Amino acid sequence: MSNLLPDKISKALFIVTAILMSVNLYLIFAVTPMVPEQHWAQKIFYVHVPIAWSGFLSYFIVMLAGIMFLIKKDSKWDRVGLAAAELGTMFVILVLITGPIWATPIWGKPWIWEPRLTTTLILFLIYVGYFMLRKFGGHPERVSRIAAVIGIIAFLDVPLIFYSVKLWTPQFQLHPQVEMNQQPDGILFPFLFSMFTFTLLYFLMIRIRIHILNFKHKLLTEENV
Amino acid sequence: MLSVLIKKELFVELRNKEVVFSMLAFGASVLLIFSFSFNGNPKTMHEIAPGLFWTLVLLSSSLGLHRMFGLEKDFDAFSSLIASPVDRSIIFLSKWISGFIFLSITELLIVVPFFLFLGLSKPMSIFPGLFIVLSGNLGITAVGVLISGLAMRARMSAVLLPVLLFPLLTPLLIACVKSTAGWFNANPLEFYQIWVMIMITYVVIFGLAGFTLFDQITEE
Numbered sequence: 195m196s197n198l199l200p201d202k203i204s205k206a207l208f209i210v211t212a213i214l215m216s217v218n219l220y221l222i223f224a225v226t227p228m229v230p231e232q233h234w235a236q237k238i239f240y241v242h243v244p245i246a247w248s249g250f251l252s253y254f255i256v257m258l259a260g261i262m263f264l265i266k267k268d269s270k271w272d273r274v275g276l277a278a279a280e281l282g283t284m285f286v287i288l289v290l291i292t293g294p295i296w297a298t299p300i301w302g303k304p305w306i307w308e309p310r311l312t313t314t315l316i317l318f319l320i321y322v323g324y325f326m327l328r329k330f331g332g333h334p335e336r337v338s339r340i341a342a343v344i345g346i347i348a349f350l351d352v353p354l355i356f357y358s359v360k361l362w363t364p365q366f367q368l369h370p371q372v373e374m375n376q377q378p379d380g381i382l383f384p385f386l387f388s389m390f391t392f393t394l395l396y397f398l399m400i401r402i403r404i405h406i407l408n409f410k411h412k413l414l415t416e417e418n419v
Numbered sequence: 420m421l422s423v424l425i426k427k428e429l430f431v432e433l434r435n436k437e438v439v440f441s442m443l444a445f446g447a448s449v450l451l452i453f454s455f456s457f458n459g460n461p462k463t464m465h466e467i468a469p470g471l472f473w474t475l476v477l478l479s480s481s482l483g484l485h486r487m488f489g490l491e492k493d494f495d496a497f498s499s500l501i502a503s504p505v506d507r508s509i510i511f512l513s514k515w516i517s518g519f520i521f522l523s524i525t526e527l528l529i530v531v532p533f534f535l536f537l538g539l540s541k542p543m544s545i546f547p548g549l550f551i552v553l554s555g556n557l558g559i560t561a562v563g564v565l566i567s568g569l570a571m572r573a574r575m576s577a578v579l580l581p582v583l584l585f586p587l588l589t590p591l592l593i594a595c596v597k598s599t600a601g602w603f604n605a606n607p608l609e610f611y612q613i614w615v616m617i618m619i620t621y622v623v624i625f626g627l628a629g630f631t632l633f634d635q636i637t638e639e
């Protein structure tokens with residue numbers, strides 16, 4: 195474990211995240227009120243929304259890292275972009291799994307063309323292409339530059355995808371809206387706590403992943419020398 | 420310099436007819452399949468025709484876009500092109516404009532068989548449809564040329580192009596289908612102007628993105 199947590203910040207982040215996540219799970223299962231129409235299905239909302247947020251945050255970081263890589267030409271930013279793309283995709287897959295789990299008892303079917311879910315699915319498909327390029331694209335330096343460009347245009351596409359799908363399927367606006375200030379305290383506080391905890395978990399994971407990619411890069415460089 | 424590069428693209432295409440011919444041949448084959456697969460009553464065909472038309476355009480364009488950098492790749496001429504004293508963004512613009520012209524010519528040739536084979540009645544007015552189709556073409560080729568340019572620099576470019584292109588084009592495709600449906604149904608522009616606005620926004624965003632980023636993907 196000490197190899198994965200190279201500095202004091204990572205170690206502190208690990209301890210804090212582990213404690214907060216335990217509290218978070220306790221709050222979700224034991225403290226939050228049961229919503230009458232949704233029963234246990236509603237509990238997934240405390241996980242589904244934070245992982246969706248973390249996924250989109252991650253793809254935003256891919257775009258920022260792509261811009262920095264193209265400006266600075268420093269491979270460090272390519273590794274940040276790759277780490278963020280991997281984690282973003284992992285979180286997005288979880289969103290695509292937890293969404294239908296919630297939807298099946300509530301909507302009566304696992305999938306409808308709801309704007310948030312659809313945007314997530316399309317982003318996931320773009321990143322399937324991104325990873326195919328990373329895996330099979332050939333020349334590593336060239337692939338890094340191309341991947342940075344895809345990371346940028348993928349995120350530029352997000353508002354257009356969301357808006358067009360929203361207009362395309364006005365009948366599918368059944369997704370719980372994010373007007374959280376209208377929620378009772380019993381739901382609002384655990385929800386915000388879960389958002390914070392999952393964001394911390396995300397930052398811990400990306401630190402570890404970047405550390406691993408940096409280490410791998412160092413080994414490959416030494417091997418080539 | 421832009422006009423010289425566009426002339427070069429048009430001249431090469433006039434000589435070998437590679438891009439338009441491949442899109443047209445593929446488009447005709449897909450149209451044949453559509454005619455047999457969606458052999459519904461006229462009302463159903465009228466409803467699904469906008470979707471079929473843009474699916475046909477999207478599939479054909481992916482083939483043509485793959486050939487946009489085909490000659491440069493085959494003859495290893497891309498290095499010479501980017502080594503020439505031309506701003507690389509201008510190269511993107513020339514490819515974008517010539518791709519747009521090739522796609523528009525292909526559509527012009529395929530649109531009559533499309534209406535005939537699927538038994539569709541002729542729309543009342545031509546100009547709104549023309550504007551929608553040309554805007555859609557601009558959007559498809561803006562992203563298409565950028566993706567084609569970057570896929571051409573990687574291995575497995577024939578696979579990477581559609582895998583990357585189709586999801587990125589989703590908002591444009593929705594807007595194209597919706598506005599074309601509005602036009603087919605002879606609705607007033609106010610009913611589908613939001614979709615036309617989305618198409619224009621898409622063209623502006625991805626035209627600018629291509630213009631700015633093309634320089635990065637062409638670096639050796």
